[in-house]
Amino acid sequence: KNIKAVKADITLVAGGAGFSMFVEEIMKRNPALDFGIYLEGEETLPDLLEHIDNPETVHGIFYRQNGIVCFTGKRAFLDFSKLPPPRRDLLDISKYLSNPESIGIQTKRGCILKCAYCNYPMLNGATMRLRQPEHIVDEIEELVNVSGVRQFMFADSVFNLPLKHAKDICREILRRSIKANWSAWLDIRYIDEEFLLLAAKAGCNSVAFSPDAVSQKALTALKKGIKEEDIWNTLSLFTQKKELKGVNVTFSAFINPPGEELKGLFKTILFYIRAKLMLKGRGGVFLNWIRIEPDTEVYKIAFKEGIINERTNLLPDNERALQNLFYSRPSLRYFDHVMFVFLKFISLFKRLLGRGK
Numbered sequence: 001k002n003i004k005a006v007k008a009d010i011t012l013v014a015g016g017a018g019f020s021m022f023v024e025e026i027m028k029r030n031p032a033l034d035f036g037i038y039l040e041g042e043e044t045l046p047d048l049l050e051h052i053d054n055p056e057t058v059h060g061i062f063y064r065q066n067g068i069v070c071f072t073g074k075r076a077f078l079d080f081s082k083l084p085p086p087r088r089d090l091l092d093i094s095k096y097l098s099n100p101e102s103i104g105i106q107t108k109r110g111c112i113l114k115c116a117y118c119n120y121p122m123l124n125g126a127t128m129r130l131r132q133p134e135h136i137v138d139e140i141e142e143l144v145n146v147s148g149v150r151q152f153m154f155a156d157s158v159f160n161l162p163l164k165h166a167k168d169i170c171r172e173i174l175r176r177s178i179k180a181n182w183s184a185w186l187d188i189r190y191i192d193e194e195f196l197l198l199a200a201k202a203g204c205n206s207v208a209f210s211p212d213a214v215s216q217k218a219l220t221a222l223k224k225g226i227k228e229e230d231i232w233n234t235l236s237l238f239t240q241k242k243e244l245k246g247v248n249v250t251f252s253a254f255i256n257p258p259g260e261e262l263k264g265l266f267k268t269i270l271f272y273i274r275a276k277l278m279l280k281g282r283g284g285v286f287l288n289w290i291r292i293e294p295d296t297e298v299y300k301i302a303f304k305e306g307i308i309n310e311r312t313n314l315l316p317d318n319e320r321a322l323q324n325l326f327y328s329r330p331s332l333r334y335f336d337h338v339m340f341v342f343l344k345f346i347s348l349f350k351r352l353l354g355r356g357k
Contacts, residue, residue: 012034013034013036013045015044019036019037020038020039021293021295026315036063037060038060038062038074039077040078040124042078043075044075047059059076060072060073077124080129080131081132085138088142094148097150100150101153104155105155106156107130107169108128108129108156109129110129111158112128113161115222115223116221117212117254117290119295122295128162130165133171136169137172140180150180152181152182154184156184158187158190163191170199171198178203182203185208186209187210188209188231189226197244201243205247208249208250208252209234209251210251210252211231212253213259213268214228214264215261215264215268217259217261218260222259235275235279249282250284251283251285252285252286253271253285255328255339256333257290258327261332289327290327305330307328308324
């Protein structure tokens with residue numbers, strides 16, 4: 001709206017994952033937007049620019065016709081393996097070096113997992129589209145040798161799936177003797193000792209896991225496909241193998257997810273404390289609540305349990321309404337206050353500890 005006020009004839013195009021989740025709603029609320037790109041835009045945007053006067057001929061576009069928001073139909077997911085690497089030479093990469101986590105490399109798109117809270121399969125497809133390891137490492141090599149990057153992240157939702165693909169990337173990094181550190185999100189189901197040692201040798205200095213629960217009933221309800229002992233065994237692996245003791249390790253867990261019981265809540269607190277002690281300052285556990293999002297199993301569960309209804313707007317206008325869009329199992333909702341106090345106490349303790357140094 002403000003941009004249009006300055007230059008009325010400018011064309012505004014919006015896109016991205018968050019936009020695609022609520023594309024029709026956003027287009028209706030923001031009449032200044034001329035076009036919306038649904039899901040992936042690498043092929044759609046150039047196509048739109050070539051047919052800007054006939055947007056109805058471009059698949060994957062929301063546009064306006066006589067004031068009405070129209071959709072041209074879903075576009076097939078692109079062949080990710082054939083996309084060229086990003087043109088980072090068009091940017092001043094030095095501005096990103098102070099925050100290494102902002103430099104990301106994708107090795108694949110699509111997710112075959114079925115986590116109950118996640119809509120990645122809708123946004124990226126339910127099958128994996130892999131890039132060749134050699135092409136991935138070409139991109140890494142250019143970042144390191146040309147741009148001076150010494151730390152980056154693999155921006156995949158899960159790096160080690162398929163496991164062989166991840167191992168091949170690590171081996172190619174080692175074969176070329178590339179000296180850089182990197183981080184990645186990993187799935188507990190698809191790690192073995194060989195992979196972790198290989199990753200550490202290839203420069204991995206930080207990993208994150210998202211078991212998202214600690215108790216078995218919650219793990220089952222979230223469709224994580226793992227057992228309680230898998231989480232503890234993974235933690236132990238990073239504290240017992242000397243080659244992995246230099247790797248930062250974090251776990252994410254939800255508070256009061258579907259299927260949770262009071263015993264599970266205490267298990268989560270115990271795991272939080274034990275992980276902090278065992279990792280000795282190189283990681284720990286992040287706790288949060290599930291944001292209810294469309295196209296997820298948690299949305300259906302929340303609807304069934306009366307947390308949301310057909311009038312609930314998942315794209316709220318204000319912060320107060322947003323607070324009502326985080327899942328908390330109704331039978332344990334009272335204990336949200338306990339967890340909130342626990343997290344506040346931990347935060348205060350960290351600040352006091354920092355002042356004492």
